[in-house]
Amino acid sequence: MSLALCAIITSGVIKPLVGRLRPFQIKDIVPYIAPPGGYSFPSGHTSSSFTAATAIFLCHRREGAIAYVLAALIAFSRLYFYVHFPTDVLTGALLGILCAFAVNKFTSKHLKKL
Secondary structure (H helix, E strand, C coil): HHHHHHHHHHHHHHHHCCCCCHHHHHHHCCCCCCCCCCCCCCCCCHHHHHHHHHHHHHHHHHHHHHHHHHHHHHHHHHHHCCCCCHHHHHHHHHHHHHHHHHHHHHHHHHHCCC
């Protein structure tokens, strides 16, 4: 549920509204990977990885800590490959964490009633 919410917010709402070009589209930079399509802000990879890491962390602390390390590496890779700006990655991480907490709060409240 966290990943679905995050995808809807990032790719379905924010990216089309902001319409930010990617770094390699603005500067004369050749990315190290195949150039992704779509807009840059916020980073979908980063938001998804931090959503998953937070969801795991909320249930299993040790595994969640490992997932956060992997999420941070994914976020760094988006910068390294020149497909996102730092603000894209930071916003993606924040959105991912917020989505996971929101879904956790919603499910904790409503699943207790079942």
